[in-house]
Amino acid sequence: MNDDFENEPPPEGEESFADLFESYSAGMNDNLQVGDKIRGRIISIGTSSVFVDTGTKADGVVEKSELLDEDGQLQLVEGDELDLYVVSADESEIRLSKAISGMGGVNMLRDAWEQRIPVEGKVVAAIKGGFQVEVIKQRAFCPISQMDLTYVEDPEVYVGQTFPFVIKRFEERGRNIVISRREILQKEMEASRNAFMERVNADAVFEGTVVRIMPFGAFVALAPGVEGLVHISELSWSRLDTPEQAVKVGDRLQVKVLSIKDGDKPGTKKIALSVKQAMGDPWVDATNRVRVGDKLMGKVTRCANFGAFVELFPGIEGLVHISEMSYTRRVMRPEEVVVPGDEIMVMVKEFNLDRKRISLSIKDAEGDPWADIEEKFKPGKTVQGRVEKKEGFGIFVNLAPGINGLLPKSKMAASEKAAQIDALKPGAAITVTIDGVNARERKISLGTGDAADDQGWQEFAGGTADTLGSLGDQLKKALSQKKKGG
Incomplete structure (x- = not known):
């Protein structure tokens, strides 16, 4: 063999086989253990088995029968991804399963318990303190606290459903089996939390769900096991008295990460969020x-x-x-x-x-109510008003919103209804006539509109309505006669 040929570097732009193998091996995860949950991509579908890329040097194999639908058909194709559990592993092969199910009996359950491999169980009934679950044709008990991550309000919701469980207790040759779904959910939540925290950073924007409301703000779930607080001051650009004015539990929100700090407990984080800053100024x-x-x-x-x-x-x-x-x-x-x-x-x-x-x-x-006052209230017009207030020099009468006129005391005294007008209280209705309007000074002079009012004015002027008219007319007539005599 030519050693010089072996040691000859690869052509420019190409990687050596050793480099490629090292690169391939670097991306592998050889730490898979029985009971681990993985997400793998289907690389081949055989007659009875499906082969899956596990992310390690060894491919995974899952029984095709496990993946069939209710009609016995395989709805998966190459490239699809699956969530599976490791049930056995060696250097050459990794056996995978959705969860141990079907036949197998007590021995298989013992193996699942010893190796911490999830088993598939169907919730048969809600009983005192928990649930009766059928696991590989055996009866098991799941305490109500181990069915979910949160408090179970309505146990009947779970009856009839099939879930993966881990066996917590295996006693009396399988006659006493206690299982937990919560442990599996906690592991999944922890994995999801870790994955999320690796990619979260300040200023990032996410969609979350309001899970709790407190007087000081709202807690928003960003991912399973990851929550952040939106302070009331960051819920809306509007001023809020309570968080409920802006959000309610279950609302989906766009939120911006303001800061990430260490929590009070080791390994925890405090995430401050903002709804309004996600919207923009x-x-x-x-x-x-x-x-x-x-x-x-x-x-x-x-x-x-x-x-x-x-x-x-x-x-x-x-x-x-x-x-x-x-x-x-x-x-x-x-x-x-x-x-x-x-x-x-x-x-x-x-x-x-x-x-x-x-x-x-x-x-x-x-609008200014005085803007068109001269059109609304022309001299001589009779209008209905209400007594606004009484003063020593007369009565202010409200004619319209923002429009008051003055009925002088002299006009009241000359009226036939002087006593009745004088007895009116604020708020009482009164009929008046418009004597004059001064829009510039916002003043309106009023009269009572009866004959005595006119007569009293003309008597004060020194004449009668028939012969002398107003004081102005009388003065005009006197001046005219003076000119003729001169």
């Missing part, structure tokens, strides 16, 4: 949703001495200053107009994206 596209002059519905979140904060969209709030609350009355406290939880219409007056500040107005959204 709502102010990023706020300019497309909020514009000056827009009228928007919002929800009052809180009140302060200077005004009320209103949420327009989740995470986007604006302020209604107390001076912007009403055209119709003087507001001393925001709670006189709104309270937290109210849904109100507001108008956007100012918008500063850099400072994330929005100025809002309730009164501009409702």
